[in-house]
Amino acid sequence: MTTRSIKSLQIGMHWFPERAGGLDRMYYSLVGALPGAGVEVRGVVAGSPRVAEDTGGAINGFGPASQSLPLRLMAARRALRREIRRHRPDVISSHFALYTFPGLDVTRGIPQVSHFQGPWADESQVEGADSLGQRMKRYLEQSVYERSSRLIVLSNAFGQILTSRYGIPPERVRVVPGCVNVEQFNLPMSPADARLKLQLPQGRPIVLAVRRLVRRMGLEDLIDAVALLKKRVPDVLLLIAGKGRLEGELQRRIDEAGLSDNVKLLGFVPDAHLAALYRAATISVVPTVALEGFGLITVESLASGTPVLVTPVGGLPEAVAGLSQDLVLPSTGASAIADGLAAALRGALRLPDAEACYAYARENFDNAVIAKRVAQVYEEAIAERVH
Structure with missing residues (x-):
C-alpha cells in the first residue's frame, strides 16, 4: 500500500466493454484495482460518451475508434490537455503510445511511466503492414518510451526487446505481469456443469484456444496439430474462441483437412460466457509463434482451474513456469503441439489440478496483487522527479 494517494492519468487504447482486446482488458482490470492500492485514477481512451457514464466521469472517451487517425490524435491531445488543466496528475501512465504521443508537449514536466504491452511496429510487420506505416509506429513508440522515467513490461522477454530494440536503459525497466480479476473466473460450477x-x-x-484470429497467434499450427492428434485421440475437440481477419482462411484449413468434427471456430465469446468456457475445457493451449509478452489468456485459464500448455515464445514460459515447467512445450509447430496435447490428454503428462491452478493465479496475478506492484513503480518515478 502506498503511503499517500497518487493522482494518475491513465492513457489507454479502448474501453474494454466497448472493444475487446488483451491490452484493453488489462487496462480495464488495472484502473479498477489501482484505487485499492492508493492510486487515484483518471483516464482517456478512444471511446464513446458511455465510458464516462460507466466510470462516474473518471475515464473519458475522446471519440470513436472508427474516426480517422488525424481526428483521433487531435481529440486525444485535447482530452489530455483538458485533464491536465483540471486535474494535474502526479504521474502520467501510458498504456498506448499512439494516444500518448500527441500530448507529449502538454504532459512535459510530469513523471511518465509507460506500460509496454509489446512492440507495436513489429507486431504490425508480422501482420503485413507496409514499411512506412511500420516506421511511423516505431517513431511514435520511441518518442514516448524515451520520455518515460520508468517502463513496465509484462515479462523479462519483453524487457529485453525494450532494451535491445528501443535502446531503453535496463535500470528504467520494471517487470510486472498482467492482471485479471481471478474471482471472476472462479465459477462455482464443475466442468460437467x-x-x-x-x-x-x-x-x-x-x-x-482463446485468441485473435491473426497471423502470429499460431492457429494454423494448432489446426495442423489436431490433424496429427486425431490419430492418437480420435474424439478430441478443439474450440477456438475469437475473431479476426484469418477466420475464412482458418475455416478452409479445417474443412480441407477433414477436421470439421474436431475443430470449431466459435467467433467472439462474450465475457459472460468466457469463464464457463475455460471451466468446460480439459486443457487450454496458447500456440503463439511470435511476439507474446505475457499471454493474459494463460492466467484466465488458470484462474478458471484449467491447466494451459504454451509454446516457448516471449513471456509465455514466465507466466506458467512457476506452476509447472511441464506446461511449456519444447518448441512451436504442429508436431510439438500435437505431442504435448496427446501426453496431457492421455495422462502421460502430469498436469496441475484445478485448485493448484487457481491458487497460483490468485497469488501471482490477481488485480489487487498487481496493482500494488504498479503503484510502487509510480512512486519510484515520482520520487526520481522530486530528487
Whole structure:
C-alpha cells in the first residue's frame, strides 16, 4: 500500500466493454484495482460518451475508434490537455503510445511511466503492414518510451526487446505481469456443469484456444496439430474462441483437412460466457509463434482451474513456469503441439489440478496483487522527479 494517494492519468487504447482486446482488458482490470492500492485514477481512451457514464466521469472517451487517425490524435491531445488543466496528475501512465504521443508537449514536466504491452511496429510487420506505416509506429513508440522515467513490461522477454530494440536503459525497466480479476473466473460450477450450460459434449476431451484470429497467434499450427492428434485421440475437440481477419482462411484449413468434427471456430465469446468456457475445457493451449509478452489468456485459464500448455515464445514460459515447467512445450509447430496435447490428454503428462491452478493465479496475478506492484513503480518515478 502506498503511503499517500497518487493522482494518475491513465492513457489507454479502448474501453474494454466497448472493444475487446488483451491490452484493453488489462487496462480495464488495472484502473479498477489501482484505487485499492492508493492510486487515484483518471483516464482517456478512444471511446464513446458511455465510458464516462460507466466510470462516474473518471475515464473519458475522446471519440470513436472508427474516426480517422488525424481526428483521433487531435481529440486525444485535447482530452489530455483538458485533464491536465483540471486535474494535474502526479504521474502520467501510458498504456498506448499512439494516444500518448500527441500530448507529449502538454504532459512535459510530469513523471511518465509507460506500460509496454509489446512492440507495436513489429507486431504490425508480422501482420503485413507496409514499411512506412511500420516506421511511423516505431517513431511514435520511441518518442514516448524515451520520455518515460520508468517502463513496465509484462515479462523479462519483453524487457529485453525494450532494451535491445528501443535502446531503453535496463535500470528504467520494471517487470510486472498482467492482471485479471481471478474471482471472476472462479465459477462455482464443475466442468460437467459448464459443458451442460454451454451445450458442449460431456464425454469428449476439449482443447480450448482463446485468441485473435491473426497471423502470429499460431492457429494454423494448432489446426495442423489436431490433424496429427486425431490419430492418437480420435474424439478430441478443439474450440477456438475469437475473431479476426484469418477466420475464412482458418475455416478452409479445417474443412480441407477433414477436421470439421474436431475443430470449431466459435467467433467472439462474450465475457459472460468466457469463464464457463475455460471451466468446460480439459486443457487450454496458447500456440503463439511470435511476439507474446505475457499471454493474459494463460492466467484466465488458470484462474478458471484449467491447466494451459504454451509454446516457448516471449513471456509465455514466465507466466506458467512457476506452476509447472511441464506446461511449456519444447518448441512451436504442429508436431510439438500435437505431442504435448496427446501426453496431457492421455495422462502421460502430469498436469496441475484445478485448485493448484487457481491458487497460483490468485497469488501471482490477481488485480489487487498487481496493482500494488504498479503503484510502487509510480512512486519510484515520482520520487526520481522530486530528487
